[in-house]
Amino acid sequence: MTKIKTIKSLEALRKRILKDRKKIQSTLVMCGGTGCQASRCQDVIDAVKNELAKQGLTKNVCIRTTGCHGFCEQGPLMVIEPDNIFYCHILPDDAHEIVTKTIRDNEVVERLLYIDPGSGKQVQTESEIPFYRAQDRHLLAQNRLVDPCSIEDYIAIGGYAAFAKALFEIPPESIVREIKDSGLRGRGGGGFPTGRKWSECASATGDEKYVICNADEGDPGAYMDRCVLEGNPHLVLEGMMIGALAIGAHQGYVYVRNEYPLAVKHARVAIEQAREIGLLGANILGSSFSFDTDIARGGGAFVCGESTALMSSLEGKVGEPRPKDVHTVTDGLWHKPTTLNNVETWANVPAIILNGSSWFASKGSKGSKGTKILALTGHIKNTGLVEVAMGTTINTIVFDIGGGGSNGNSIKAVQTGGPSGGCLPADKFGLAVDFDELAKAGSMVGSGGMVVMGQETCMVDVAKYFLTFLQDESCGKCVPCRLGIDRMLEIVTDITEGNGTHQQISLLEELGSTVSQTALCGLGKTAANPVLSTLRYFRDEYETHINEKKCSAGVCQALVTYSVDSEKCTCCGICKRACPHGAVVGKKKQVHAVNLDLCQKCGICKSECDFDAIQVQ
Amino acid sequence: MPPPTLDSILDERRSQPQELIEVLQDVQKHYGYISEDSMKTVSNELGVPLMDVYSVASFYKAFALQPRGKNVIRICTGTACHVRGAKLILNQAVGQLGIEPDEVSDDGLFTIEHVNCLGACALGPVVTDNGSYHNHMSPGKLRKLIKSLHKADTEENSND
Numbered sequence: 001m002t003k004i005k006t007i008k009s010l011e012a013l014r015k016r017i018l019k020d021r022k023k024i025q026s027t028l029v030m031c032g033g034t035g036c037q038a039s040r041c042q043d044v045i046d047a048v049k050n051e052l053a054k055q056g057l058t059k060n061v062c063i064r065t066t067g068c069h070g071f072c073e074q075g076p077l078m079v080i081e082p083d084n085i086f087y088c089h090i091l092p093d094d095a096h097e098i099v100t101k102t103i104r105d106n107e108v109v110e111r112l113l114y115i116d117p118g119s120g121k122q123v124q125t126e127s128e129i130p131f132y133r134a135q136d137r138h139l140l141a142q143n144r145l146v147d148p149c150s151i152e153d154y155i156a157i158g159g160y161a162a163f164a165k166a167l168f169e170i171p172p173e174s175i176v177r178e179i180k181d182s183g184l185r186g187r188g189g190g191g192f193p194t195g196r197k198w199s200e201c202a203s204a205t206g207d208e209k210y211v212i213c214n215a216d217e218g219d220p221g222a223y224m225d226r227c228v229l230e231g232n233p234h235l236v237l238e239g240m241m242i243g244a245l246a247i248g249a250h251q252g253y254v255y256v257r258n259e260y261p262l263a264v265k266h267a268r269v270a271i272e273q274a275r276e277i278g279l280l281g282a283n284i285l286g287s288s289f290s291f292d293t294d295i296a297r298g299g300g301a302f303v304c305g306e307s308t309a310l311m312s313s314l315e316g317k318v319g320e321p322r323p324k325d326v327h328t329v330t331d332g333l334w335h336k337p338t339t340l341n342n343v344e345t346w347a348n349v350p351a352i353i354l355n356g357s358s359w360f361a362s363k364g365s366k367g368s369k370g371t372k373i374l375a376l377t378g379h380i381k382n383t384g385l386v387e388v389a390m391g392t393t394i395n396t397i398v399f400d401i402g403g404g405g406s407n408g409n410s411i412k413a414v415q416t417g418g419p420s421g422g423c424l425p426a427d428k429f430g431l432a433v434d435f436d437e438l439a440k441a442g443s444m445v446g447s448g449g450m451v452v453m454g455q456e457t458c459m460v461d462v463a464k465y466f467l468t469f470l471q472d473e474s475c476g477k478c479v480p481c482r483l484g485i486d487r488m489l490e491i492v493t494d495i496t497e498g499n500g501t502h503q504q505i506s507l508l509e510e511l512g513s514t515v516s517q518t519a520l521c522g523l524g525k526t527a528a529n530p531v532l533s534t535l536r537y538f539r540d541e542y543e544t545h546i547n548e549k550k551c552s553a554g555v556c557q558a559l560v561t562y563s564v565d566s567e568k569c570t571c572c573g574i575c576k577r578a579c580p581h582g583a584v585v586g587k588k589k590q591v592h593a594v595n596l597d598l599c600q601k602c603g604i605c606k607s608e609c610d611f612d613a614i615q616v617q
Numbered sequence: 618m619p620p621p622t623l624d625s626i627l628d629e630r631r632s633q634p635q636e637l638i639e640v641l642q643d644v645q646k647h648y649g650y651i652s653e654d655s656m657k658t659v660s661n662e663l664g665v666p667l668m669d670v671y672s673v674a675s676f677y678k679a680f681a682l683q684p685r686g687k688n689v690i691r692i693c694t695g696t697a698c699h700v701r702g703a704k705l706i707l708n709q710a711v712g713q714l715g716i717e718p719d720e721v722s723d724d725g726l727f728t729i730e731h732v733n734c735l736g737a738c739a740l741g742p743v744v745t746d747n748g749s750y751h752n753h754m755s756p757g758k759l760r761k762l763i764k765s766l767h768k769a770d771t772e773e774n775s776n777d
Binding site: 219226257301317376418473579607 | 635636638639641642665669672673676677678679680694695697698699700701702704705708711713732733734735736738741743748751752755756757760
């Protein structure tokens with residue numbers, strides 16, 4: 001590809017791409033995000049390709065494999081342009097019918113349409129589906145429009161126009177002002193005002209400055225950064241370029257989780273393409289601005305999501321945080337002024353520059369502007385990625401978009417913000433997803449994980465789960481986090497094993513508050529949140545474990561016993577074959593029983609039984 | 618294709634201590650683990666004290682210091698998978714293979730790993746075998762997956 005050296009040639013390239021594409025009659029847009037890949041979308045793509053070739057339709061029909069469309073539960077997904085017909089749960093065998101009917105004969109394959117559970121009717125396009133209808137998808141919607149490995153696709157939808165505008169029309173200090181005025185706050189967890197970060201870094205002394213994209217999405221239950229970087233890497237790159245221009249940096253780094261191989265690959269391809277075309281490198285678009293960026297693969301440490309730990313890791317060291325009395329905006333990577341934002345934050349930048357800060361500030365609530373991508377998962381009907389204006393209530397997200405509990409079950413709680421966040425009970429679902437409002441309720445927006453928990457979840461077990469996670473992930477540098485989490489985990493383990501006492505609850509609260517006040521980094525300071533929030537809203541569950549030695553949800557292994565309900569047992573033998581410990585006994589056509597000496601209480605028999613014949617008491 | 622030699626992994630990275638993690642990532646990727654010998658070579662070539670190489674290699678989850686089984690079964694134990702029963706999946710793997718996470722089965726065929734999030738949370742519980750994803754896992758589905766991997770490997774051996 002030839003290098004573009006002026007803003008005029010960028011616009012000319014855009015026009016040429018759009019002109020060339022007018023010939024295309026139809027495009028089959030396949031979601032190739034990780035979710036759909038897990039649902040074997042690649043087999044569907046191959047089958048569709050074969051079928052198009054077989055029917056001689058390759059000339060004016062294109063296949064575009066894109067990043068995540070969001071509605072992972074319905075995958076593999078396909079949208080057929082120009083009418084935007086939406087098909088879900090597609091199998092390779094459907095390829096023939098799709099190509100013959102929809103592409104050749106312009107008919108809809110009704111059996112592949114989505115059925116609106118509310119009305120029971122089939123719907124044809126995304127916009128009619130309740131899951132999509134209640135969202136405001138200004139970031140995620142772009143995923144469907146671009147092949148992440150095609151810079152041409154990105155340029156065709158107006159890509160790099162914001163950067164060109166920033167480069168030639170807006171002085172750096174005004175770029176910073178735009179971001180400040182937009183009210184954009186960091187999407188990675190802390191919610192720190194992005195404009196303030198940029199402004200402090202821009203005014204820091206030193207010629208050598210850095211921008212970093214934090215794509216080390218370590219929060220279990222959150223995967224929006226993965227989908228944005230995987231699905232639209234040029235958008236993130238463009239945001240970083242604008243940031244570099246504003247603060248005066250010439251080198252950037254994308255620090256991405258190694259567990260996300262597709263994101264690593266797509267970011268790498270995007271950087272190579274941008275270099276090839278001259279959007280990265282020296283004297284970009286004929287200006288005096290030079291900028292390049294590299295990829296660093298993370299080593300799989302949760303603590304590296306913390307900015308100072310991430311910078312240590314980038315320097316090739318152990319990822320330990322350092323005290324934040326000196327800010328990274330003045331003393332960051334290699335002790336140079338550094339601006340670090342996460343993927344979603346960078347991705348918001350181009351649209352703010354293009355449409356103006358007031359456009360961005362018009363969305364959202366008083367203190368939290370714009371939209372937020374949330375990962376809606378757990379015991380809920382419609383799982384997937386959801387983008388809503390900030391200030392939207394949890395009720396809207398869980399019930400209108402998420403469709404309520406899976407299998408019609410009632411919902412007990414929502415866990416927001418990952419291991420730094422908290423659990424909110426159903427009677428708090430009127431709360432808005434807003435940085436300040438959720439913090440007041442003892443939780444946080446965090447990076448946007450939203451794990452819905454049904455009645456079958458034990459909240460003490462959830463607290464134990466997070467403590468186990470944090471104990472494993474604590475870098476060990478500061479005592480409050482390293483030992484505080486250990487002690488809290490011991491207490492919670494006692495409670496889940498029926499050895500807890502009432503005094504331990506107050507000790508737990510005291511420990512939690514000490515850790516919050518004294519830990520070194522943001523992750524340590526918030527480590528007690530899962531415990532404190534469950535104690536605040538679900539204290540009765542802790543008390544039942546202590547007083548009655550009982551786990552009402554039937555989760556805590558030490559407090560339950562497995563047995564077979566002889567009324568319900570059909571003697572099918574599935575539980576016997578399933579038990580890896582040989583603890584289910586019984587002959588053919590005889591009611592089975594559990595040998596309590598061998599039973600490890602793992603629950604596999606219950607999960608495999610089709611007749612609900614395994615009792616947990 | 619044979620794995621690249623340690624020499625080629627170190628190409629253009631020698632005497633650059635900041636490249637330590639990237640070098641170790643490549644060693645891990647191509648050799649499956651980081652041996653004591655490779656740590657010593659990396660230490661010499663990058664100019665990083667061996668103690669620091671070990672400290673980095675043992676700090677990050679991405680690096681294994683022992684060889685792993687031929688098939689690596691990774692079980693996601695992230696929050697979304699946890700509430701949907703990831704523990705059952707882990708119990709199934711441990712019970713069926715008779716090994717704890719990070720150990721290698723006696724026949725050298727399997728290692729179980731649990732990871733904090735595989736980033737396909739909407740489809741939990743999620744398991745990967747050698748990098749390929751399986752969604753909505755149940756103990757039964759995992760049992761069949763392990764059996765089929767075992768069968769494929771035994772057949773491969775008998776053909777050798």
